[in-house]
Amino acid sequence: MFSRVAGLCLALLLTACASTPVVAPEPRGDEPPLVMLVSIDGFRADYLDRGITPHLSRLAGEGATGPMRPSFPSVTFPNHYTLVTGLHPDHHGIVGNNMIDAELGRFSLGNKQAVTDRRWWDQGEPIWVSAEKAGVKTATMFWPGSEADIRGVRPTYWTTFDQGMPGDARVDRVLQWMDLPADQRPQLTTLYFDIVDTQGHHYGPDAPETAEAIRSVDASIGRLVEGLKARGLYERTVLVIVSDHGMAATSPERVTWIDDVIDPAAIQIVYSGAVTFLNPVAGREAEVEAALLGSRPHLDCWRKSEIPARFVLGSNPRVSAIVCASEPGWTFTTKARPVTKPGGAHGYDNFSADMAAIFIAHGPGVVQGRRLTDLDSVDVQPFLARLLGIDAPRGDGLAEDTLAVTTR
Template identity: 85%
Template sequence: MLNRLAGLCLALLLAACATTPVTVSDERPLVMLVSIDGFRADYLDRGITPNLSRLAAEGATGPMRPSFPSVTFPNHYTLVTGLHPDHHGIVGNTMIDAELGRFSLGNQQAVTDRRWWDQGEPIWVTAERQGVKTATMFWPGSEADIRGVRPSLWAPFDKSMTGDARVDQVLAWMDLPQDRRPQLTTLYFDIVDTAGHHNGPDAPETAEAIRSVDASIGRLGEGLKARGLYERTVIVVVSDHGMAATSPERVLVLDDILDPAAVQIVYGGAVTFLNPVEGREAEVERALLGSRPHLDCWRKSEIPARFVLGSNPRVPAILCAAEPGWLLATRDWPVTKPGGAHGYDNQAPEMQAIFIAHGPGVVRGRRLRDLDSVDVQPFLARLLGVQAPRGDGRPKDTEAVTRR
């Protein structure tokens, strides 16, 4: 008996230490990390999400501030590494690295190259290294062997796969024998973001996409109940950013500001990454730097500190941020119809993401404030009982989720 007590004390001591792995108990909950790309925080108030609203009412929830720039790949990697983009290296959906070349969402060779991702350690790598099995039903980064480690189970991204099919694959993984069943599973839905871009955040098509994903969340819950796993699963629902309405009437044309041949546009729209062409640096800086109506541009070294961006070599020489709802475009890439965009100031109300936690140990009805996307990774580590590398998040920000 004394030996067992000593062992328990040692395990608790190790759990408080940031350098030594812990042995995960069979009593730890299963953890489902669900991302709904482009799900704005106030979508939850529109009366069209019965399943998500029930999880929120029965659990802990609050709006969550994304990292800047408020775009998909940087923020999904922030959610699982606890690092701001400047620190984990995925600084944009499109970016340039002096050694690796160009990264973009559609560049499969880049997406699967661990060298783009190795500046951060996602939670599934942390967990696998400490003996915790993981599975990723799509997540940016999960197709690469980051730091030499992959999830035990994963699938290459397939945009054509329906939400219900994604849920069914996750449930099939839950049917595996206990020694092969993942303790952490990620699940990703993209259609709300797609509908928001094409139609705007207030369009009927976006509402229909929200309803569809909510139904898939309901399918997940019913599937877990049928397997007797619902009561031991913590479901964590997040989004990477919100969505702002745009229109052709709210567009700044780069060609009206400077000769577009003087710059290399790495990434454009709500937030624009630019590198001056060699020899034209002074000309570009004179034309762009500073504030004008609906647009601010900075040298990378002068980006406001609150954005936590500018030290990583992948950040371009100049960054321009449009006012929420406005876009920076070129005559070659005009904006011709209303729609939606993100990438704006991460404190803008339209950019706020969601956070919902539901399951064993989560305080029912808890309302959270001042959550940041970097807070999710330490929360997941606490649920899983693993020690994660220290990041930019504050563990105390999510203590209230489980503190009664």
């Protein structure tokens, strides 16, 4: 842990933000920076190397950047909540895009009632709740959890998720918040893009459709930058651009069939694919464990209490009795739900290169040209808290006293 902490501190060393000159409509030397947390869902770290992201690449070149390890399972809701709480899924409670709670029932990302129920989210405190408690206004342009009154607190401004809303329209909504009077403008804003993940699933990480989605989001980032410049806010804005996970290519030829391993009637599948959560049907526990537990080609299955420690998963009651991890690029599914065409998936081992996410920090005080190594997604929340100058609950990431050297 020490080398990772020390490395990040050196890489993200910031000057005193309170004294950084800014250009703003209401210039005040003691104004804190505006902080924008931008997520590009499914943006694999090496997408930056493809020569199709001029805006993101410029921000990375002028700021601090590096690949970032997501939490396990490397799926959307758990990792977005990790980014804003500093906790691994086992500790913040959102252990999957689908999960079962003995009291609350079943959660899925498409279940509006569950998504807006704070009880699913209250095991962790997202950065916007910490900020609002500290009197800092926040705004969320889509982010998992932001539609619930977590711990009784909502962002000052928030928007119900609408996947059909174009990227530029999302940027324009953020810029509208920036047009508010200084005392009403949010100091912390989140912005979320999902199209790269969507196309990556449908076509795979190397498909031209995915490349076009990458270009589209990059153009929206350019629109955001130009909008901030036009408002005189760019020089006082810290952009923190992340993704939740990467993407691996899948194929109908790389499938392990659940039916060939165990009778599907003997198990309750919470979700399956790259990572699989399942529970034995009552009375068939011994049969299911005998069939599943252990290693076989392209698949490992464990009791929740025996998941390898590096995954930091297994103590939360929402984790199913058995968890299976497929080899990157492979799928574990039933013949009733076959893989019919090449595409992409995530959820795999979070140490896999294909699952690596991006991290870019750019703005006042960020040392230019820093290249980060061994960065973990649990490190983002304490970094945001330091930028905002607020206290936030201690998470699983870098300790507050160590991060103190990175900001004012």
